Amino acid sequence: MDINPEIEMPDPLELFSFTCGRFVANEEHELAQRYREFNFNELARRAARAVQADRCLSIEKLPDGLYNRILLLTMDNGKEVVAKIPNPNAGRPHFTIASEVATMKFAREVLCIDLPQVYDWSSRAQETPVGAEFILMEKVHGVELQQLWPKMTTEERWEVVKAIAAYQESWASVTFEQYGSLYFAEDFEGENIPALVYTDEKGQRVEDSRFVIGPSTSREMFDMGRRGIDFDRGPWNSLEEFHAAIGHRELACVQHLPNLHPSPLTLRGPGLYQPTREKKIAALETYLKLLKYVLPADRSLGSSHLWHDALHGGNIFVDPDNPGRIVGIIDWQSTGISPLHFHIHQPRFMKHDGPQLHGLERPVWPPDYDDLKADAKRAADALFWDQTLCSLYRTLIYHRIPKLFKCFEFQTSTPSSLLLAAARLSIDGEAVYLYTACELEKQWENLPGTQGVAFPLTLTITERQKIFEDAIGAVVGMEAMDRIKSRLGRNFPQHGFVLHHKYKMVIDALSQATREVLSEVEAIKIELAASEQ
Structure with a gap:
């Protein structure tokens, strides 16, 4: 491919490759999963046309992500365009980008979320001269929250937390009738898939023929070798179907993957636990036996919602002159429509070292605070205000999104642990899972729907x-x-x-x-x- 001398850009190999660093294991494989060739001249032409420019002046490679190549294209009319090109490890061809663009449109137009406008896109590499799937979108005019967070005042941080809670209130107010991922209807033309139906914030049933719910594009459907395994990827019509599919998916992976993936959480070696396919299968069969008894009794906790689960400081952009104001949320790739109790993560940008608070617990100063040395006092102060922010967030959720707060409470239960851990049993956790399942017998009679039912494990x-x-x-x-x-x-x-x-x-x-x-x-x-x- 000839380099256009009129476009200032890096060496093509740098554009195609992951160059931010190295991998400590399986490096050749990991780099291959992040190598993507494309026609950069055609990409530049598409970007210029999308923003009514005559030509592209420069292509800048932004820091590599683990799943996508991100480029900044500057035009001769002063406009900037962000190009997103998925790596081979980003997800299933076509489905991942098609769902991401549809999700962004729904989130922007129906949920009223501040996110980039999509100018142009293609989810079918073989049908575009670019030679790869891509999204061309506007550049968010703001700064990553993670760059400003350490220097922000408590008041500014609180404004960000309130804004995120308001977004979550919007997400919780719109309920879908299926579980899966969002797509445009034309992506499934001729397949007789019904139009999207959801209940809006006013409780009104809405049918939107622009969209449909199709197969899930979540990372769990593709990562760790799952891409080549045949299993049910959705959509699903009920909470029990959704959770049963997780068990059958993990079973299929354990049975058909050529090699079990090493757990990133557990060290293996002499004198340590050694996983086997048989133990993983036993854990997954146990999950399927217990499933209908560990689903939340309050089925509103399993209602279906579109939710951004990666709210870390790199995906949230704020106004540099007013850091408490969010101007955009990026990275909607692999965002799915799933049960509310699957979204019980405190926003990651609020993560801090030290003890975590639970429920409506409030932080307290150390009893010996006055006797602490200066460094210890600064550490105590930092922890207190970090915990205060988390406590205020929980209190806000308690008042504004009661069913989400109930999900936080459900999260502390054994049934919740058994539901969530099942999603990774092909990778890790089967030993502790089986033990936790056995311990469930002690509280069996107190679980809803178990009266008169014998504990399923013998x-x-x-x-x-x-x-x-x-x-x-x-x-x-x-x-x-x-x-x-x-x-x-x-x-x-x-x-x-x-x-x-x-x-x-x-x-x-x-x-x-x-x-x-x-x-x-x-x-x-x-x-x-x-x-x-």
Whole structure:
């Protein structure tokens, strides 16, 4: 492909490749999953035409994401266009981009969310001269919240929290009749899929023929080798169908993946728990046996909603002159229509170190605050105000979105744990899952719908003992991994990725920390046993 000398741009290989850093494991595979060729000259022409410009002056590659290539194209009329090109690991071809664009349109026009306007797009690489799927959208004129958050006042932070709660109130007020992902109707032309039906904030039933609900594009449908496995991707008509499909999906993956994926949460090695297909299948069969008894009794907690679950500081843009004002929310890729109780995450930008509050709990100052040294006082102050913000958020949700607050309460229950953990059982968690399921027998009679129903699991004393031993072994493995993360601190490779200049240092540190922690396994077992007494 010839480079247009009139366009200022990086080397094409840099545009096509993941260049932000390196991967500490399976690097060749990981980089291949993030390599995408495309016709940048045609992309520039499409972008110029989309904003009534004569030509594109420059193409700038923005920092790599894990799933997409993001470019900034500047036109001769002064306008800027953001181009988003999905990597091979972003999701199913066509479906992922088609759903993202439809979701953005619905969120912008029906839910009234501030997000970028889409100028042009294609979800079918073979039908466009660009040679790849793409979205061309407006540039959000603001600053990432994560850049300003550390310097913002408590009042400014509170304004952001209130704005996010208002968005969530809007999302909670619109209820759908199915679970899956949103698409334009023309994406399923000739397939006899009914038009989208939802209940709006006024309680009115609305039919919108522009949209349909189709297969889910959530990451769990594609990541960790799931892309090539045949299972039900939706849509689903009931809460029980939605949750049953999760169990059958994970079963299909355990049975048909050529190799089990190593857990990112648990260290494996001598003296530690070793997962097997048989144990994972046992956990998933247990999930399917218990499913109808662990669904929330208040079915409003399972109502179907469109929700942005990645509210971290990189996806929220604010006004630099008024940081408390949100000007846009980006990255709607893989946003699905799913049960409300699946959205019980406190916004990630509010995450902080230290103890977490629960329910309507309020923060308190340390009893020895006046005796603390200056550094300790500053740390106590920071924790107090972080906790205060979280407490205010929960209180706001309690008053404005009662059923979402009920989801926070449901989150603390064993049934909720069993529902949520099932979604990853092909990857990790089966040992603790089986133990938690066995422990459910102690509260069985208090669960709704179980009166007169025998506990579905029949296990011998030997089987229960083995489940207990496996759970302890898995907890030891998790504690071991936590120790490795603690020793590396901010240098721990989240998602297996590190910056170039840190690569050798991180590899060496990981190797050393792993050796040290493996030598501590017996001590960890003793410590955990002592803490249980």
